[in-house]
Amino acid sequence: MSGTTVPAESNETEAEPSVSAATGQEEIQRELSHEEYDPKGTLALILIYFAILMAMWVFMYFVEFLGNELVVVG
Amino acid sequence: MSTQTDQPSFVDRYPEEAAVVRRSLLVAFVMLGIGALMGLVQALHRTNVLRIIDSADYYTVLTAHGVFLAIVFTIFFLVGLYQWAVTRSLDRSPVDIRFTHAWATMMTVGSLMAGAAILLGFIDEVPVSADVLFTFYAPLQAHPIFYAGLAIFIVGTWMAGADWFRTWLAWRKDNPDERIPLQTFMVLTTMIMWYVATLGVAVEVLVFLLPWSLGLIDSVDPLLTRTLFWFFGHPVVYFWLMPAYLLWYTVMPKIAGGRLFSDPLARVVFILFVLLSTPVGIHHQYVDPGIAQGFKFIAMTNTMFLLLPSLLTAFTVVASIEHGARQRGGTGLFGWLTALPWRDPAFTGMALAGLLFAAGGFSGMVNAGMNINYLVHNTLWVPGHFHLTVGTAVALTFMAGTYWLWPQLTNREIYSRPIALAQVVMWFGGMALMSNAMHVAGLFGVPRRTAEPQYSFDFPALFGTIGELRLQIAVGGTLLFISTVLFLSNLAFSLGTPKREGFGQTIPPALSGPEDSPAVLDNMKLWAAIAVVLVVLAYALPLGAIISDNGLFGVGIEPYPMLVRPLFDWAGATLAGLAEVIA
Amino acid sequence: MHIHSYEKLWLGMALLLIVGFIGTITYGTVGAGVQMVDDSGGNVEPGNVSEHEEFGEPGVEKVGENEYDVHVVARQFVFNPGSEVYGAIEVPVNSTVNFYVTSADVIHGFSIAGTNANTMVIPGEVAEITIETEETGEYGIVCHEYCGEGHHNMEGLLRVVPEDEYNGSTQ
Ligand code: HEM
Ligand SMILES: [Cu+2]
Ligand SMILES: [Cu+2]
Numbered sequence: 001m002s003g004t005t006v007p008a009e010s011n012e013t014e015a016e017p018s019v020s021a022a023t024g025q026e027e028i029q030r031e032l033s034h035e036e037y038d039p040k041g042t043l044a045l046i047l048i049y050f051a052i053l054m055a056m057w058v059f060m061y062f063v064e065f066l067g068n069e070l071v072v073v074g
Numbered sequence: 075m076s077t078q079t080d081q082p083s084f085v086d087r088y089p090e091e092a093a094v095v096r097r098s099l100l101v102a103f104v105m106l107g108i109g110a111l112m113g114l115v116q117a118l119h120r121t122n123v124l125r126i127i128d129s130a131d132y133y134t135v136l137t138a139h140g141v142f143l144a145i146v147f148t149i150f151f152l153v154g155l156y157q158w159a160v161t162r163s164l165d166r167s168p169v170d171i172r173f174t175h176a177w178a179t180m181m182t183v184g185s186l187m188a189g190a191a192i193l194l195g196f197i198d199e200v201p202v203s204a205d206v207l208f209t210f211y212a213p214l215q216a217h218p219i220f221y222a223g224l225a226i227f228i229v230g231t232w233m234a235g236a237d238w239f240r241t242w243l244a245w246r247k248d249n250p251d252e253r254i255p256l257q258t259f260m261v262l263t264t265m266i267m268w269y270v271a272t273l274g275v276a277v278e279v280l281v282f283l284l285p286w287s288l289g290l291i292d293s294v295d296p297l298l299t300r301t302l303f304w305f306f307g308h309p310v311v312y313f314w315l316m317p318a319y320l321l322w323y324t325v326m327p328k329i330a331g332g333r334l335f336s337d338p339l340a341r342v343v344f345i346l347f348v349l350l351s352t353p354v355g356i357h358h359q360y361v362d363p364g365i366a367q368g369f370k371f372i373a374m375t376n377t378m379f380l381l382l383p384s385l386l387t388a389f390t391v392v393a394s395i396e397h398g399a400r401q402r403g404g405t406g407l408f409g410w411l412t413a414l415p416w417r418d419p420a421f422t423g424m425a426l427a428g429l430l431f432a433a434g435g436f437s438g439m440v441n442a443g444m445n446i447n448y449l450v451h452n453t454l455w456v457p458g459h460f461h462l463t464v465g466t467a468v469a470l471t472f473m474a475g476t477y478w479l480w481p482q483l484t485n486r487e488i489y490s491r492p493i494a495l496a497q498v499v500m501w502f503g504g505m506a507l508m509s510n511a512m513h514v515a516g517l518f519g520v521p522r523r524t525a526e527p528q529y530s531f532d533f534p535a536l537f538g539t540i541g542e543l544r545l546q547i548a549v550g551g552t553l554l555f556i557s558t559v560l561f562l563s564n565l566a567f568s569l570g571t572p573k574r575e576g577f578g579q580t581i582p583p584a585l586s587g588p589e590d591s592p593a594v595l596d597n598m599k600l601w602a603a604i605a606v607v608l609v610v611l612a613y614a615l616p617l618g619a620i621i622s623d624n625g626l627f628g629v630g631i632e633p634y635p636m637l638v639r640p641l642f643d644w645a646g647a648t649l650a651g652l653a654e655v656i657a
Numbered sequence: 658m659h660i661h662s663y664e665k666l667w668l669g670m671a672l673l674l675i676v677g678f679i680g681t682i683t684y685g686t687v688g689a690g691v692q693m694v695d696d697s698g699g700n701v702e703p704g705n706v707s708e709h710e711e712f713g714e715p716g717v718e719k720v721g722e723n724e725y726d727v728h729v730v731a732r733q734f735v736f737n738p739g740s741e742v743y744g745a746i747e748v749p750v751n752s753t754v755n756f757y758v759t760s761a762d763v764i765h766g767f768s769i770a771g772t773n774a775n776t777m778v779i780p781g782e783v784a785e786i787t788i789e790t791e792e793t794g795e796y797g798i799v800c801h802e803y804c805g806e807g808h809h810n811m812e813g814l815l816r817v818v819p820e821d822e823y824n825g826s827t828q
Contacts, residue, residue: 015328016081016579016580018328018329018418018421018478020329020418020477020481020488020491020494021329021415021418022415022417022491026402026413028402030403031401032397032400033585037397039389039393039397041396041408041410042389042396042663043667044408045392045408046389046667049432052436053436053439054677056436057436057439061443064449065445065446065448065449065685065773068449068771068772069771069791070769070772070788070789071448071691071773071788071789072448072691072692072694072774072775072786072787073690073691073789074755074786129806132809133808136803207803211763211764213763213780214763214804214805296779296780296781297781297782336660336661359777361693361694361776361777362779362782363694363777363779363782364700364779364782365696366695367692367695370693374679375679379675381671382671382672385667386664386667386668389663389664389667390664393661439678444682444685444686444693445685445686445693446685448691448774451775452766452777452802453801519768519770519771519772521766521800521801523801524808526809529770529797530741530814531797531812531814534770586659624700624781628780629700629781630702630703630704631703632762634733634762634763634805636805
């Protein structure tokens with residue numbers, strides 16, 4: 001059966017849509033190469049995540065933990 | 075879902091392999107169903123909303139929930155997914171499919187044995203039980219078939235790994251100069267990690283617990299066996315996570331309409347997992363007596379560096395999705411988010427799973443923080459945390475991935491896409507509710523693993539909030555259960571949708587491909603060797619210290635069997651009973 | 658291997674985060690003086706707990722000006738002292754309290770609910786934790802590790818009383 005050769009990693013740009021996609025899902029409109037694409041949105045999201053992590057950590061460590069009763073000192 | 079493609083599907087090309095994948099997924103989903111029912115019982119019982127079982131039986135339920143979901147469901151899904159990934163990405167069959175069937179059978183037999191030992195705990199007349207929870211800490215003792223079942227199951231996974239390595243070596247002969255395809259790379263690195271990690275539990279079970287449960291040795295050391303458990307217990311977390319990462323790195327960009335941002339970085343991430351997953355297990359023992367603070371500190375620093383691969387993954391995966399959104403016409407700093415295929419349940423499920431993983435990542439950072447562990451250790455915070463990670467990042471990604479994979483394994487469409495979409499959203503909502511309430515209750519000091527956390531004193535919460543938190547846990551748990559039922563029934567109905575052609579899927583190449591990365595990344599022997607060295611460095615001294623304090627088998631430790639009569643009495647009684655029936 | 662500049666930035670920030678976490682925790686140990694339970698409590702055979710010098714007669718003992726040792730034996734499904742049958746643990750406020758907890762049977766937990774005092778109790782090992790009492794009040798004690806079918810009944814009480822009400826016995 002495996003004789004029908006389809007390259008596993010096809011370089012063809014016209015990729016077929018996902019089998020689980022909704023009918024009438026938007027097709028790909030343009031091709032973006034590595035050079036043309038800067039993940040600006042990702043950078044923005046991850047910076048927000050970073051800020052949340054820092055704030056939550058400080059709150060958890062210094063308020064919830066060190067501010068809690070019966071700190072174990074020995 | 076009537077998307078039509080001209081590619082042959084996986085089952086067209088590899089019917090026998092597709093059958094193995096299907097069967098593994100089916101075992102996984104049966105376990106998911108039973109486990110979710112147990113989860114519902116727990117959520118309602120410990121919040122005092124509905125108590126249909128005796129509180130003493132709660133621990134039988136909890137053992138089943140932990141073992142069936144965290145061990146059997148996750149790992150059966152993994153072997154199914156990895157069999158698909160290796161076959162697909164190397165474009166070749168296993169060297170000998172009979173060996174493939176052999177490991178699938180081993181794993182099934184092992185699960186049935188352990189599962190039977192657990193479930194027989196409900197039947198008082200049968201003196202078999204394994205109410206030891208999925209961590210099976212000695213000197214609580216389960217029936218020998220529980221330990222034997224676990225051992226057989228693990229050996230099955232070792233054989234599965236050997237099968238995939240063999241396939242890869244055969245492929246290597248024919249393709250001496252090619253880079254390892256990314257999916258196969260992920261499978262092989264996962265299995266190297268698994269071989270190193272399971273050494274701990276293999277020694278624990280085969281050298282100590284199984285002989286001890288059979289009465290061959292008198293005593294085992296609780297601290298030593300527990301330390302061996304956690305030698306395995308942390309990396310198993312990555313064994314759950316790495317198949318989810320495989321889906322996020324290779325499948326999610328495809329369904330988002332984009333391409334993986336960086337193949338080399340994905341490889342680096344998996345290598346970091348191989349190196350750092352195991353020498354960290356002591357972070358589960360931050361508040362154990364008998365282990366020096368220095369060892370705990372080392373485990374803590376290693377654990378913190380283990381955050382790196384997951385933080386890198388967050389960037390690469392989101393960037394790959396953003397690429398899809400922009401190719402599909404998305405614009406703006408955040409506007410591209412609306413261009414994502416939110417009506418595709420496979421996409422939405424994985425994206426929501428990733429979102430909750432970001433939250434679970436934070437509570438994990440707190441768990442990892444050595445001294446801050448005093449605040450949360452063994453409170454409800456901890457199950458709150460891992461229901462976001464294994465219970466959602468992994469479980470929901472697996473369910474979402476199934477919506478994409480299943481048609482390719484069967485040539486049948488998923489019965490209903492809208493139900494699938496509702497199902498993943500419901501899991502997200504239910505888990506957000508349940509897990510958030512668990513985290514907060516944990517901060518008030520409510521313990522985990524407890525049938526009735528209503529003590530004669532009050533937890534120091536603001537007035538009334540403990541009651542609200544209970545309600546949120548009960549409602550969240552109910553939504554999760556309904557979501558599981560929707561998933562399973564949708565899949566069951568999909569067994570009957572008409573067969574047709576056109577479910578083939580290709581995975582587009584990465585934007586920055588493997589040719590950009592140094593070849594040393596593909597040197598499996600090198601990474602395996604370094605991983606072993608790191609484990610020796612992290613564990614030789616602590617294990618040595620425990621053994622020099624307590625000896626190998628502990629001093630004066632009595633077993634506390636969770637069964638009424640030992641195996642041989644039981645076998646005798648069963649035979650006598652049988653004889654009576656026949657006579 | 659060309660890595661996008663944003664990815665390099667994120668790699669740097671991720672490392673910063675990790676180093677920041679390790680730094681905070683080191684501060685907690687060195688600056689705030691939080692100490693982990695370790696191997697300083699020594700070992701005791703679970704079968705011999707009742708003959709042990711301290712654990713044979715567990716309870717509160719004054720060992721210094723404002724310092725008290727509390728020996729506690731955990732067994733299925735009680736704390737001695739702490740649980741109702743043995744009486745609550747009572748210590749005065751503004752004192753240093755050293756808990757020594759061991760198990761006579763299986764693994765248990767010892768957690769003073771809602772506070773940072775929290776340790777595993779492992780047969781064969783003695784968990785030693787020191788706390789300072791700063792406020793009077795009653796605290797629940799829970800066993801937070803599954804120890805058998807009566808696990809959810811395993812609880813106790815710690816009473817921190819004003820100095821002048823403290824009468825030096827367990828009740
Ligand atoms: C229907 C969905 C689920 C519900 C309602 C649910 C509910 C719960 C609850 C309430 C607990 C805490 C019990 C306690 O500590 O007393 C728990 C524990 C646990 N859950 Fe779930 N859960 C669900 C799904 C999952 C999934 C999908 C996984 C993993 C794949 C999972 C893994 C675990 C594990 C490992 C434990 C800890 C068991 C132990 O402490 O020994 N759960 N679950
Ligand atoms: Cu861990
Ligand atoms: Cu207990």
